[in-house]
Amino acid sequence: MTARTTTEAARDIPEATVARLPVYLRALISLADRNIAVCSSEELAAAAGVNSAKLRKDLSYLGSYGTRGVGYDVDYLRYQIAREIGGTQEWPVVIVGIGNLGQALANFSGFRSRGFRIVALLDADQRLRGHEVAGIPVRPFRELPAIVDEHQVAIGVISVPAAAAQDVADAMVKAGISSILNFAPTVLSVPPGVDVRKVDLSIELQILAYHESRKAQATEEESVEAIDGEVEVSVKGASA
Amino acid sequence: MTARTTTEAARDIPEATVARLPVYLRALISLADRNIAVCSSEELAAAAGVNSAKLRKDLSYLGSYGTRGVGYDVDYLRYQIAREIGGTQEWPVVIVGIGNLGQALANFSGFRSRGFRIVALLDADQRLRGHEVAGIPVRPFRELPAIVDEHQVAIGVISVPAAAAQDVADAMVKAGISSILNFAPTVLSVPPGVDVRKVDLSIELQILAYHESRKAQATEEESVEAIDGEVEVSVKGASA
DNA sequence: TAGATTGTTAATCGATTAACAATC
DNA sequence: TAGATTGTTAATCGATTAACAATC
Secondary structure, three states: OHHHHHOOOOOOOOHHHHHHHHHHHHHHHHHHHOOOOEEOHHHHHHHHOOOHHHHHHHHHOOOOOEEOOOEEEHHHHHHHHHHHOOOOOOEEEEEEOOOHHHHHHHHOHHHHHOOEEEEEEEEOOHHHOOOEEOOEEEEEHHHHHHHHHHHOOOEEEEOOOHHHHHHHHHHHHHHOOOEEEEOOOOOOOOOOOOEEEEOOHHHHHHHHHHHHHHHHHHHHHHHHHHHOOOOOOOOOOOOO | OHHHHHOOOOOOOOHHHHHHHHHHHHHHHHHHHOOOOEEOHHHHHHHHOOOHHHHHHHHHOOOOOEEOOOEEEHHHHHHHHHHHOOOOOOEEEEEEOOOHHHHHHHHOHHHHHOOEEEEEEEEOOHHHOOOEEOOEEEEEHHHHHHHHHHHOOOEEEEOOOHHHHHHHHHHHHHHOOOEEEEOOOOOOOOOOOOEEEEOOHHHHHHHHHHHHHHHHHHHHHHHHHHHOOOOOOOOOOOOO
């Protein structure tokens, strides 16, 4: 019980806020790079692409790190956010599935600079043995447990085809990984306590396409209205 | 005005629902592949990884495509969702930035199968001229307007470094593109009417890391409680 | 008719936003 | 002190969920 009171009250930060903290962090880094030492919520919000009320509300979950009438100290706030999202430590990561996407991920410099270190690239395909990607050798998938154990890996990235993804996820969980970033276009089932986030490239395009088809329609309706009257009836059609 | 009444009442579907429709569509395709002709909301929800109440609510925005006491006809519902999200037509797409990620995207088969056709790969780097990726030649970035015009491209994908992304977005908008999928880790500013969706790989990992560091803490607190009493005080520390 | 399952209602929950008192 | 800007409150909005009447 001593622990409970000693430990910080574990404010739980809303998910929507958690998802924006890395964006704020990036904006702060960009300000620091431009030698800006202090910024207002308005300025930081603009750099992050949100409105300032939301930014202040989000930051209020972390604590009071600003100065009324003045703004935020860029370096200080940057440190506080980094600390909050675990960005001050290094996270070992494995990538499973070294196809085109896996190779692109292995080469992606943004991981390293944000505290993620790729400790291994794994693939079940024999033909990749001996290859190196981004200076990291590709190792057999079956070595996963040993690697997770050796490097205390908590985060795994899945970039295998959909059909193989669940097996990979199962193996990751069994090996002790408890956070998974899934690029395979499939729903993974994992035990409670394991976090899965999904990046689905074609779903993103499909969402854009949905809005795009609405835009096309809106334009047509406008022009129909403009001409007003006898025109070919607009697309969409069917249904009751 | 005639148009307004003739055209379907343009129910506006909530964003959260729009984002799930492609997931349902994929689940339906998977059921169809297994020769399942009819499914209940419970079954489809399980396949899509959501609960059935949410699924039924989502589908209710599209219309009444199920049969009480029976369920949904897989092919019929699949068609209705595809129609709603614009998946029955083909969308020409350009990719700008043919580095590792751009090449991976060009090779990604999921686009084509969902109605997206990559009509051009563009890069400003002279050294890529003459190269082909996934059978598509890499062309100079300056040809963007001509290509957008020729193929009536509405959707553009940005996979250039952060520093170049805003310029690319500006050029895309100028050329007539009104939906952008942005992989560059930067906030784009675009005029109203242009949609931007962002895929940010390191942010996804950072969100996982946040939860991961909370898990580690929870475990420590538990063990502290278990031993109960004189133990090293848990991590998190500092702050008031 | 009896059993099953949808489509919808209403309650709840969480996120956003505007406004402003606190305070530098 | 006057001006500026934070941190917080309260209102609003949108999303989720359970429950069940409608209906096959």
